[in-house]
Amino acid sequence: MEAITSVVTASLVGFFARLYMLRTDYRQYPSYPQGYVIHLSLGLIASFLGAVAVPALLVKDYAAATFLALAATQFREVRKTERETLSNLEPMELIPRGNGYIEGIARVFEARNYLAGGTALFTSIVVLILSQYWSLPIAIFGGVVGGAILVWLLDGMMIGPKVGDLANVRGAEIRFTGPLLMVEDIVIMNVGLETARQRLLKEGIGVLIEPRDPNSKATLANLGQRQAILHDATSLLGVEMDVGEPEYIPLLRRHPVTGALAMAIIPGEKNTVALLEAVRRTPILEASVRKPLASQAGRLADRHRE
Amino acid sequence: MRENSAEGVIAMITEDRNLVGGGAPIFYVSSLAEKERVAQYLSRITRGMVHDLGNGVYIIVRH
Structure with missing residues (x-):
């Protein structure tokens, strides 16, 4: 019984x-x-x-x-x-x-x-x-x-860390240097059409994700992690684009030295605070986690740069 | 949405015949406004992205 x-x-x-x-x-x-x-x-x-x-x-x-x-x-x-x-x-x-x-x-x-x-x-x-x-x-x-x-x-x-735990997420200015779309000093892409440039300047929001330490820097560099951020941000706020408009596809590009990630996006709802919150709450993917600081080589590299 | 068709340079658009050549289709135009318009139409038709090479040549690239 x-x-x-x-x-x-x-x-x-x-x-x-x-x-x-x-x-x-x-x-x-x-x-x-x-x-x-x-x-x-x-x-x-x-x-x-x-x-x-x-x-x-x-x-x-x-x-x-x-x-x-x-x-x-x-x-x-x-x-x-x-x-x-x-x-x-x-x-x-x-x-x-x-x-x-x-x-x-x-x-x-x-x-x-x-x-x-x-x-x-x-x-x-x-x-x-x-x-x-x-x-x-x-x-x-x-x-x-x-x-x-x-x-x-x-x-x-089972609840893992979020992007906001690893990085400082803030709004940033979008500008053009010639045809190059830039968020602060990070190049996103080459936009050829003048109409697209005007629209990005007028309706786009720039986001900068600055990693807090070398571990976060290595983790956020992962392409899967970046795509996850883009997917979550656009599924929460929408994106003003359709198939065949590659100018408006949001991309996350990386600063080669600081490891900061920059995004320019035309969200469906233009609300910077909500967008930043969506980015912060994106989960960190288990598979993208890197911990260089856990190794001797990583700690040495962090201490001194030639 | 992704197309299965090939990546690479789909077309070139320019006002100056001396600047371009090679394999991809070339579209000659007579003014900047026409170049913008042709580039936009081609981009929508081919689902490619318009890039400005800075020397007056626009290329359509499918990524």
């Missing part, structure tokens, strides 16, 4: 953990409602696998416990599916997410299934232990509370 109670409670807690982590945010993914069904079903399977592991061990059914290993293969598949879906949609995006962002999103989806499974495992252990000393309802209550706390802690730990 304890075993069944523990499996059911743990599966449900794991399922609700997955539901809690499944928030539709500005990335508009997973899309409601088909995406929800897919991920909740997988979350339920993950939770069930986590929930049966300990009860199976207790009745010495080692074969059943090894199914947990099988789950890992299943969820690697999730990452692959997410990556393929997003990559297939990529050519249809006005401002693409970029491979770095797609990989990051795919990883999050895989990881969340493990979190759901882990929560279920933890809950089942709590329920089984408590049921040794107290009545079943108390054990269930303890398991639910324990699982909820674990999800809350794990989910909090």
Whole structure:
């Protein structure tokens, strides 16, 4: 009886953990409602696998416990599916997410299934232990509370740094030197058409992202990270352009010495404060993180420049 | 949206016949205003970007 109670409670807690982590945010993914069904079903399977592991061990059914290993293969598949879906949609995006962002999103989806499974495992252990000393309802209550706390802690730990944590983001002046579009002293691109130049000067906003230390400088140099910033900024504020107007595609270009990134953009809503906030809140992609200062060579290079 | 067609110089637009030559189509124009207009139309048609070489030659490049 304890075993069944523990499996059911743990599966449900794991399922609700997955539901809690499944928030539709500005990335508009997973899309409601088909995406929800897919991920909740997988979350339920993950939770069930986590929930049966300990009860199976207790009745010495080692074969059943090894199914947990099988789950890992299943969820690697999730990452692959997410990556393929997003990559297939990529050519249809006005401002693409970029491979770095797609990989990051795919990883999050895989990881969340493990979190759901882990929560279920933890809950089942709590329920089984408590049921040794107290009545079943108390054990269930303890398991639910324990699982909820674990999800809350794990989910909090999964939130990574944002661009605003690594860099100082501020508005900057847009100007032209001949045909060259510049944001302060960083060249963005060569704009040939006079009409496009006038429009960029009139309606464009310049943004400068200045990294705080050598670690941030190396991280922000990553092309995937830059594309992620552009995608987030344009998906939040819109962009005044259409297919076949390459003059107005926002680009992030890097200052070769300082590593500062500059962007000139004609947002759908002209609001500098909102644009800067959108840039600051762009997540730092796991795959773009570099830490040269963690090495001896990096620290030496930081101390002295010939 | 990305086109699958080739990248590179799609066309050149200039008022001076001595400045250009080579493989890409060349469009001769008689005034700056005409150059701007032709460049804009070509850019929209080919989905390429207009670049100013600074010597009176505009090129359309697909990136």
